[in-house]
Amino acid sequence: MNLLQALFFPPEQPGGVSSMIPYLQERFHSSRWDMELFWLPKRIRGKGTEEVVFETFDWTPYGDSPVVQKYIQTYRDYLWWTKLRLNKHYDLIHAHHPIAGLAMKKVFPDVPLVQTFHSSYERELILNGKIAENGPEHQFLTSIYRELEHVSDRLMTVSRNFADYMSHYTDNPERIQVIPNGFDEKRFKPVPHENDVPQLVTVTRLVPAKGIDVLFRACAELKQRGLEYVLHIIGDGPSRADLENLARSLGIYNETIFYGYTLHPEEFMPFFDIFVLPSRAEAFGSVFAEAALSCLALVGTEVGGIPEQIEDGVNGLLVQPDDVTALADALEKVITDPSYRYELSRSAWEKAKNQYSLTRIANELKKTYLQIKSEAGK
Structure with a gap:
């Protein structure tokens, strides 16, 4: 199976994703599995110009916000970079950031998409005093959960608590799968x-x-x-x-x-x-x-x-x-x-x-990938 792990930050960036995904690659190294990593380099800024349209909500009422403008431009940049760099076939894509998932589904609409949420950007911005709770930025960012639920074959997150949090912003919260991060x-x-x-x-x-x-x-x-x-x-x-x-x-x-x-x-x-x-x-x-x-x-x-x-x-x-x-x-x-x-x-x-051993998490992911690929082939 040809897998693509779509990150946002480079693998050396500190955080839960970087402490797992690069090490996960060697656990999948076999004749049966081929895993590739992809991310947006920091130098890519202001390249994308594509019109952005979401399927479940209209983002333009929030467009005056600098936070929303930056998010949309980053999404455009990720789209531009993905189209420029990726041209092979994948059997499944696993995205680890909302922007990565949205871009991958746009470029590869027929490839099954697994989307994992590792954190809440809106909660961090609120706690850090950057945006107001229930303000336009908060409304925009929480709308992204339902958009990704709509375009993904599987929503995942890393804790039961965060799955409960996501349930307020999704239509089928019972379908959210919890797989914690794994560590080598x-x-x-x-x-x-x-x-x-x-x-x-x-x-x-x-x-x-x-x-x-x-x-x-x-x-x-x-x-x-x-x-x-x-x-x-x-x-x-x-x-x-x-x-x-x-x-x-x-x-x-x-x-x-x-x-x-x-x-x-x-x-x-x-x-x-x-x-x-x-x-x-x-x-x-x-x-x-x-x-x-x-x-x-x-x-x-x-x-x-x-x-x-x-x-x-x-x-x-x-x-x-x-x-x-x-x-x-x-x-x-x-x-x-x-x-x-x-x-x-x-x-x-x-x-x-x-x-939280990487071996255990890798085995859970393999079962999930095979199940989704089987369902997509029916």
Whole structure:
């Protein structure tokens, strides 16, 4: 079977898709399967000029919005690049971004399309203060779910929570399939180590939706309680300068290390002790699975797909988003009790290895692809 995995970002871009799809390719390498990856290079901007018409809604009433204008132009660019670069036959296309799926169905209308939603662009924009809830941009972006439901042979997402979210914007929510992201176990090698001072780490894009401001305030409480720690921030983003200033104002700058963007954080993540990310929204939260496979204790928020990975008190700790004191209390538990920390990390490692292994996810995808191809051939 000739497969095309249609991405939006290049494979080296951080995120759940990039932590799975490039490694998935080798699992499909056989005489029976041929998988190709495709994405829009960053240098392609303003090339597309094609008229855009959707089948389930009229986008033009939202066209005055700069956010919508950028989305539509990016779709045009993806169309232009796809027509320029792809001219072979595919048996099935699996798209991992709405723009990729819309463009692929336009160029290859007769090829079965699987569409996976890995995150919610509109929720991130709302949480980051870029658009208003129920505003024109929000209405436009949520209309895309029904459009893709209309043109796709199968809708998929990465958590039951996000499937429930999508159900408000689709006609047949019972048909949404949930397959979580998978992770190549060979990339993660837990390392026995002893740190005199507990090492906290987070790996994330520095935007308001990730709640790093809440983490800093919780760490300031830990310092006031007389607890020692070091906090490692791996990632970059538009909030970095504000967060550095916040760390200074809270008096925790000396305990906080900003690394910026790092391509393969899993290579040194096993040397830390505790992974913490107090997100305000997550469709799945791939980085929690990656931290679990590195055998770290997990502390997260009860949002999105995170509770599907973490059972509070069993393989990690959960708190409500924006609750500084609760986050500080959870961190204090794992900082002050190394034995408890080890129990949580071991349980997290076992669950992640069993449920999110790339081998298991690859097998689920193979069954899905064969089923859709069979249905399309009838």
